[in-house]
Amino acid sequence: MELFDVYPLYDITPVKGEGVFVYEADGTKYLDLYGGHAVISIGHAHPSYVKAISEQVAKLGFYSNSIKNPMQQELADKLQKASKLEDYALFLCNSGAEANENALKLASFHTGKSKIIYFEKAFHGRTSGVVAVTDNESIKAPFNKDHNVVRLAFDDTEALENELKKGDTAAVIFEVIQGVGGLGEATSEFYKKASQACEKYGAVLIADEVQSGYGRTGDFFAFQKHGIRPGIISIAKGMGNGFPIGGILIDKSIEAKSGMLGTTFGGNHLACAAGIAVLDVLMEENLMNNAKELELIFKEKAAAIPEIVQVKGRGLMLGLEFDFEVAQLRKDLLFKHKVFTGAASNKKLLRILPPLNIKKEHINLFFDALKAELKRSKETI
Secondary structure, three states: OOOOOOOOOOOOOOOEEOEEEEEEEEOEEEEEEHHHHHOOOEEEOOOOHHHHHHHHHHOOOOOOOOOOHHHHHHHHHHOOOOHHHOOOEEEEEOOOHHHHHHHHHHHHHHOOOOOEEEEOOOOOOHHHHHHHHHHHHHHHHHHHHHHOEEEEOOOHHHHHHHHHOOOOEEEEEEEEEEOOOOOOOOOOOHHHHHHHHHHHHHHHHEEEOOOOOOOOOOOOHHHHHOOOOOOOOEHHHHHHOOOEEEEEEEEOOOOOOOOOOOOOOOHHHHHHHHHHHHHHHHHOOHHHHHHHHHHHHHHHHOOOOOEEEEEEEEOOEEEEEEEOOOHHHHHHHHHOOEEEEOOOOOOEEEEEEOOOOOOOHHHHHHHHHHHHHHHHHHHHH
C-alpha cells in the first residue's frame, strides 16, 4: 500500500533526538530550530519526560473517559499554577485542530449562534470547522465552505465592532501571534477592544494559543501581555513535547452539560503523563525566562545582519524577515549547514521555533551558519 502523497518531503530521516538536535541513522546531526512546528517544548528525549511516559505505559497506557483518571486533575492543577489563570475549566483532546473545533462548538452551544469571525492570515487547523476560519482557500473543500464565517482584517477594531453589532456572532477566534501567517501581532488596544466588544454583544472570545502558548513567547500564554481574559483558550503543540495532546480552557461563565463535548483518546493516561512531565520541566528549568533571555540575544545578533529587514514575534516564537524570498536560503541552511528552520505564508520570512531549553551557544551556531550562507550567496552573484 502506498502512502497518500500530500506532504512535500525533505530527503532526511531523523531516527533520534537529544536536546536541540536530531540525528539520522548515519550520525548526521541537525540543529533543530523548528521543533517540528513548535511542538518540541522541553527538548528531544528529555530524561524526565522519557521516564514519566515509560513508567506510565508500563502501568496503564489507556482507558476511556467513562472511568475516573486522577491524572487529568493533576494536569489541570499544574496548568493552573503554571499559567496563573483562575476560574477556568479544562477539557482535554488530542490536537490543536480538535481543540479549536471544540472551542467553536462550545461557543455556539453557549450563545445559541452560529457565525464565527476570524482574521486575515489566520491558521486554525485543517478539520471541517477550523479550516473554514483559516485564511487559505486552497485547503478548503466544498464541504468546508458552508460554514457561517466572516473574515476581517487583523487589527481593525472598527470593522470588528460593526460586525459584532449585528448580534449574530457566536465567537471571535484569533491567534495573538499568527504562526503560519507570518508572526503578525495586533496592538494591545485591538485585543482589549475585541474583548470588550465580545462581552458587549454576547460573543465568545477564543484565543488560539496552540502555537504561541506553553511559555513559547516568554509568557505562559501570549495573550497575557495584553491584559485580556478570553472566554476560551485552545492549547496543543508544546503541551505534550511530541505526544499528541490538546485541550481548551473554558471560562467559568460557560456551563458544562453532559455529552456536549467528547473524545475517545483525549486525556488518556499516557497523554496526561506527557503533559504533566512537560509542565514540571517547564517550571523546574525556568524555560519561560530562558525564552525571554534568548529573544534578546537573538534580536541583538539579527540587528547586525543588514539583509534582515526586521525580527518578528516574541520569546522563542520568532521570524526573520529578509529583503528577498528565503526558500533557497532555508534549503541551504538545512542541507549545507544542518539547521532546521521554518517557513510562513510570507515568503521572505524564516521562522524560528526551537525547543525552549535551547542555549546561547546554539543561537551562535545558527547565526554563524546564516552569515556564512549569506556571504556565499553574495559571492556567487
